[in-house]
Amino acid sequence: MTDANHTAAAGASVTRRDLVAFFKEPMNYLGPIMYFSVVVPVYSFAYFTPTIVKTLGYSVVQTQLHSVPPFAAAFGLCLVLAYISDRTGNHLFCLQFSSAILVTGLAILMTTYGHFSAQYAGICLVCMGAFSAGATVICWYIMNLDGHKNRIIGSGWMISIGNTGGIVAPFIFLPSFAPHYRPGYATCMGVAVLGIFATVGYAALILIHRRNKVHSDGTKRTHTLSL
Numbered sequence: 001m002t003d004a005n006h007t008a009a010a011g012a013s014v015t016r017r018d019l020v021a022f023f024k025e026p027m028n029y030l031g032p033i034m035y036f037s038v039v040v041p042v043y044s045f046a047y048f049t050p051t052i053v054k055t056l057g058y059s060v061v062q063t064q065l066h067s068v069p070p071f072a073a074a075f076g077l078c079l080v081l082a083y084i085s086d087r088t089g090n091h092l093f094c095l096q097f098s099s100a101i102l103v104t105g106l107a108i109l110m111t112t113y114g115h116f117s118a119q120y121a122g123i124c125l126v127c128m129g130a131f132s133a134g135a136t137v138i139c140w141y142i143m144n145l146d147g148h149k150n151r152i153i154g155s156g157w158m159i160s161i162g163n164t165g166g167i168v169a170p171f172i173f174l175p176s177f178a179p180h181y182r183p184g185y186a187t188c189m190g191v192a193v194l195g196i197f198a199t200v201g202y203a204a205l206i207l208i209h210r211r212n213k214v215h216s217d218g219t220k221r222t223h224t225l226s227l
Contacts (some may be wrong), residue, residue, distance in 0.1 A: 014106060014149050022153045027211070029200040031141035031154065033160030034095075037177035037195025038137060040101060041130040042190040045070070048184070052123060055179040056116045066120070070127035077101075077132045082139075091140040092203050094227050097134055099196050102129025106189045113180055113215075126188070133195070144206070144225045175197070 045052075049070060054063045081094040105125025111119045120157055138158070145154040170186040204226045 008059060010160045019153060022150055022157075024064060027144070027202060027205045028154060028157065030198045030205070031137075032158045032161035033198040034137045034141070034195050034202060035134070035158050036165045037191045037198065038102075038130050038134040039162045039165030040168050040172075040191045041106075041126060042134055043166045044173060044184060044188055045127055047169060048173040049123065049127070051178075052181065053120070053174065055181075056119055070124045071131070072114045073124050074127040074131035078135050081132050081136060085136060085139075089226060091136055095136045095140065095199055096112070098129045098133035099192060100129070101125050102191065102192050103196075105129060106185050106192065108183065109197070110185045110189065111125065140226065141202075190192055191222065 016174070021222075050063050050067045053066050056066075058066055077098075080097065083092045085091045102125070105122045105128075108118055108122030108125065139157055142151055142155055145151045168187065172187045173181055174183075177183050206227050209225050
C-alpha cells in the first residue's frame with residue numbers, strides 16, 4: 001500500500017471522535033426505537049403465526065396453508081409502499097400508514113374471539129403493517145445519515161438495538177396464553193404505539209434540522225434530510 005492509499009484508508013476509518021459526534025445527535029436514538037417497535041411484532045408473527053392460526057380451528061395442513069397469505073400480502077404492500085415512497089420522497093406518510101394498519105390489526109385481535117374471519121383479517125393486517133414498516137424504517141433512517149462513517153455506525157447501531165426485539169418475541173406468545181394471547185397482542189400494541197411517537201419525534205427533528213442550515217461549528221450543511 002502506498003503512502004497516499006494508507007492515508008486515505010486511515011481517513012476512512014471510524015474514530016472515537018466520530019462515535020462521540022454520532023451519539024450527540026438525538027435522531028440517532030429515535031432510529032433504533034422505531035426499528036425496535038416493528039421488530040417485536042415482526043418476530044412475534046414470524047414465529048407464531050401458525051400457532052395463532054391453529055387456534056382458529058384449522059387442521060395442521062390447513063394451518064400451514066393459511067399461514068402463507070398474511071406474508072404474501074405483506075410482501076405486496078412492501079413493494080407498493082417502496083414504490084410510493086421512492087416516487088414521492090415521503091417516507092413519513094408510508095411509515096405512519098403501515099403503523100396504522102399494524103395497530104388496526106392488533107386492535108382486532110385484542111377485541112375479537114370466535115369470529116374467525118375477523119381474526120384472520122387481523123393477522124393479515126398485522127403482518128402487512130409490521131413488515132412494510134420495517135423496510136421503510138431501515139431505508140429512511142440509513143438514507144438520512146450523512147457520510148459513510150455515520151452510515152457504518154448507524155446501521156450497526158440500529159440493527160443491534162432494534163433486533164433485541166427478537167428477545168422479547170418468544171416470551172409473549174407462550175402456550176399458557178392461548179387461545180387469546182392477550183399479553184402478546186398487548187405487548188405488540190404497546191411497542192407499536194411507542195414507534196408512532198418515535199416516528200413523530202424523528203420527523204420533528206428532521207424539520208428542525210432543515211431550518212438550521214448551519215452546523216454547530218459554523219460550517220454550512222450540505223446534506224438535506226428526507227422526510
